[in-house]
Amino acid sequence: MADSFSKKENFKKKLQKQKEKAQRREERKTNNDKGKEVEFMYVDSYGRLTSTPPEERIEVDINNIQLGAAPIEAEETLKKGIVTFLSDKGFGFITEDNNKENVFFHGNNADQPLKKGNRVSFEKEKSPKGFSAVNITLIK
Template sequence: MAKSQQTFSKSEKEKKRLKKRQDKQKKMDARKADRDEHGPSGIQFAYVDHNGNLTDTPPDPELKVEYELEDIQISVSKKEDLPEEDPVRKGKVSFFDSSKGFGFIIDMENNEKYFTHVSGLIDDIVENDKVSFELERGMRGMNAVKVTKI
């Protein structure tokens, strides 16, 4: 006698599929009955108000703002338009290990911590020294280079 091809797992999956189909049909019937009872509902037309939000009422035409075509810029601002930034920063040495040849400097302006290596030093530094430095992009982020004591 041949063994049945129907396993427990297959029958459970089939039961779930059938239950899901029945739930979906019940939801469809409930929505249809609600629509028949109350009529169609929801926003028939969607408008955009002066703040850019969707609404079901038309926007007030007095709040409409007109823009000239020449005033619209679709680009990045030119480099000469940006304010000139001083590349030399000031900071304080929070940690420096001279035997390993690296340390960290905390920027006084924004309290960011930057890595520094002995190859980027001009003067010898120790912890708590006030220094000036420049930033350079390294493999893991910004590094302090051209480090000098103040």
């Protein structure tokens, strides 16, 4: 059986498309820049990206590098303040003298009953909800 004219034309078009596709593929392979002239980046001792290779860098003693947050300097342990609020349930707030910051306290942490306006000395302790005052003593 003989092929019709349209079948022959469609076959020719299909072959032509395949040749064009193969030609484009070859052009991409020859013009490909992958892997050529790659600029390398290095990580320096401070964790920053740099183009300087490690041989040319100044070495830092890794034993002296501290990871994480900077340590908190030792503060004076005994703070002073005034009781500014006291509830019927036994808790209240002390306003520190040096930075006017309010610190929560509970009456169980005091050595004697407190009243509003009393001058006290205390220690600050980190609690889940912030700082709280412990070891509260009345200043006379």
